[in-house]
Amino acid sequence: MLKIFGRKKSKEPKRELLELEAPEPVDCLCDFTFNFHWQHNGEKLDPTWKIPNNDYTFGELVEHLKNRGDVCINGDVGHRLSSSMGVDLKYFGGSGNDIPVGDVYVDGNVDTRMGISMTRGYIYVKGIVKEPMGNLVEVKSDVNGYQKFRSITDIIHHGLDGDKLEGCNLIGDKLLIDDGTVKDTVGARLNHDAEIIMNGNVDLSTGILMRKGTVRINGTAGKNTGALLNGGIVIIDGNTDDFTL
Amino acid sequence: MINGIIIVNGDAGKFLAANKKVGVILAKNGSPIPTTKEKPLSSVDRKLLIGYGFSPQSFKKFE
Numbered sequence: 221m222l223k224i225f226g227r228k229k230s231k232e233p234k235r236e237l238l239e240l241e242a243p244e245p246v247d248c249l250c251d252f253t254f255n256f257h258w259q260h261n262g263e264k265l266d267p268t269w270k271i272p273n274n275d276y277t278f279g280e281l282v283e284h285l286k287n288r289g290d291v292c293i294n295g296d297v298g299h300r301l302s303s304s305m306g307v308d309l310k311y312f313g314g315s316g317n318d319i320p321v322g323d324v325y326v327d328g329n330v331d332t333r334m335g336i337s338m339t340r341g342y343i344y345v346k347g348i349v350k351e352p353m354g355n356l357v358e359v360k361s362d363v364n365g366y367q368k369f370r371s372i373t374d375i376i377h378h379g380l381d382g383d384k385l386e387g388c389n390l391i392g393d394k395l396l397i398d399d400g401t402v403k404d405t406v407g408a409r410l411n412h413d414a415e416i417i418m419n420g421n422v423d424l425s426t427g428i429l430m431r432k433g434t435v436r437i438n439g440t441a442g443k444n445t446g447a448l449l450n451g452g453i454v455i456i457d458g459n460t461d462d463f464t465l
Numbered sequence: 466m467i468n469g470i471i472i473v474n475g476d477a478g479k480f481l482a483a484n485k486k487v488g489v490i491l492a493k494n495g496s497p498i499p500t501t502k503e504k505p506l507s508s509v510d511r512k513l514l515i516g517y518g519f520s521p522q523s524f525k526k527f528e
Contacts, residue, residue, distance in 0.1 A: 460477050
């Protein structure tokens with residue numbers, strides 16, 4: 221059972237907590253895209269599938285988060301945790317906009333690509349987060365023993381809301397990231413005339429689905445830079461890998 | 466890329482602009498996919514590059 225020691229008292233009503241046992245790491249937990257469902261039509265993952273060693277389905281986790289409930293995962297987690305978390309995806313009949321969601325707690329380690337294209341909510345992790353991670357920066361945690369991560373895009377769109385950044389600075393509409401981590405999807409779905417400047421190399425899909433603003437990477441970038449870019453400017457002060465779009 | 470601008474102060478790699486609809490890529494090198502073509506920089510492109518602290522001389526425009 222998750223014990224949230226030392227957490228600040230919130231004015232929000234108490235949220236429902238869904239607890240999940242994870243005796244082995246499972247990929248795509250809390251993944252709002254269900255492993256990019258539109259690419260495989262449910263052959264690789266479908267919302268109706270049961271999570272291994274659990275009675276919950278992958279879809280129930282996402283719906284719980286959409287209903288502002290929290291999810292606690294007891295154990296290690298696989299790749300792409302909380303992918304596109306906070307996006308009401310058009311593919312599934314949604315508005316395409318971001319929506320408030322609950323938070324995710326992991327009391328073990330998390331594999332790569334946690335929080336790619338994520339726009340809302342928090343992820344708390346007790347163990348190690350393997351890089352590259354997604355569109356996330358660390359903020360000062362309010363839960364003892366857990367690191368706390370928040371979407372870069374969320375910070376730009378909704379402000380710090382009392383959070384204190386670790387390894388980053390927000391000055392007006394300019395977010396400076398210098399935390400030494402490698403990230404995917406930096407600035408995903410940014411729709412605000414703001415500037416994100418990151419010192420260091422990045423991996424996949426920088427600026428994916430951006431509509432406004434500027435993302436500048438002072439380093440190299442991986443594949444699919446500017447994927448589905450729909451406005452704004454992506455600047456890479458270095459080389460990019462193939463499929464720059 | 467549906468729209469927007471990508472600036473790469475270096476080599477933008479192979480299969481450049483494979484899914485580009487509109488928008489511009491400014492890079493020093495890159496191998497574009499047809500129908501994207503290499504074009505000369507306009508004065509607007511030069512100003513943009515200078516504005517972001519880059520020297521336009523060695524840049525190419527892929528549009």
